[in-house]
Amino acid sequence: MNEKVMRNQRKWQTIIFATIIIVLTYLSSDITNFNIIHGIATLPNAFTWIVSNLFITQETLERLPKILEKLAETILMSIVATTTATVFSLFLGLMGSKTTGTSNLLGAFARFIASVARNIPVVAWALILLLSFGQNSVTGYLALFVGSLGFLTRAFIESIDEASQSAVEALRATGATYFQIVYKAVIPQCLPQMISWILFMIETNIRSATLVGILTGTGIGYSFDLYYKTLNYHAVALVTLSIVISVIMLELISNHIRKVIL
Template structure:
């Protein structure tokens, strides 16, 4: 019996790999992609990057402007995430199987969160461009909506996993709904909630760079401006600043996670 199950899994895996290979080959034919030519161009690309993509003394003079734009991106990312976290927590409480008011209301809140979560941040930015144009506000709302959907799902699962036993115990003692929320749900879930918020801030800082290209704001727009003007030395400095900021934020968030978890 086990031999038959193993053989079946092996056949399924082989069939999946063959299907994946066929789809890959079909995509290469349709897009006229030459894999050999692509691999052969890597050394030239590396050589060009080493020759052009590095900061110079002249580009370092623009560092204050770059840091100012990086600061703008960081603040927008943090503000969008924290604001979205507040609304996400409310929706998570109403949508959680542990704390929902009723099945219908829980299904509605979960459905709203699912819609927001399944629309990519870049798609939100394109949608909002029609209303707000190219501005930091467009980037803020794009990050806000994307964060809201993701955090609602994360917070809902956290509440279901962490607070189930304590909620049942308080219900057995006759505690009211709001007493359960503020005395059990939030205190027991807050470490994981903070961890998810920190993760979302890291993700949004990365996404904000791409969003800036679309909304004409922040560090993403600054990179695009220098790159299109062929100022590769300054564009490389922008990339270095972005990488340094991401690593710094990740280090800080990892430290906070170690403290609270």
């Protein structure tokens, strides 16, 4: 009897949830004047335009070395921003974790920094920093750094909190110092998961760096924006393909590393 009641409850909950989603979708479409049927009807024309314009020619391939140079700049900027943010995030993670935190005030400060940096999108950070630093690589780097800092700090806090307490308590019982506990008990347990988060952040930053580059005038984003504004769609296709291939390759490498360490 109870099982039947629970099934009915889940059924009604599903119906109510689906109804809410449908109503919200309709209201959103109505408020924004978006016609779903018209959008679906234009898809064939959109695909036709893509096939007709976004293809690579022999002349476009001559631009490949320059495009690859900009792509390498974007990838390196993403890696540097992630690795430097990792160092600061580790300290903030140790401060914000309940396992390794030494002060409630410092813990609240670390979580506040993570919340602010993480909840503001990277593109928004780029626009904010653009006013102070202008269009250059420093602005792009700082935008990616702040976004990485917020995400990694939050991820590290959760990873440290999930670590086993037995090793920590054992070292405390032997009179080990704070840094010995962190180095011998906390980091070894959390390291594989932390590396996984760092790799994920590098992948994310490479995608974000393309958008940031459009705003800051750097990297592969700048090349994409330049070719798009000059209506050179063949070069746009080559830039897009280069980005897609590089992201897929880095994802495959990251997945392989995760399989090895996890």
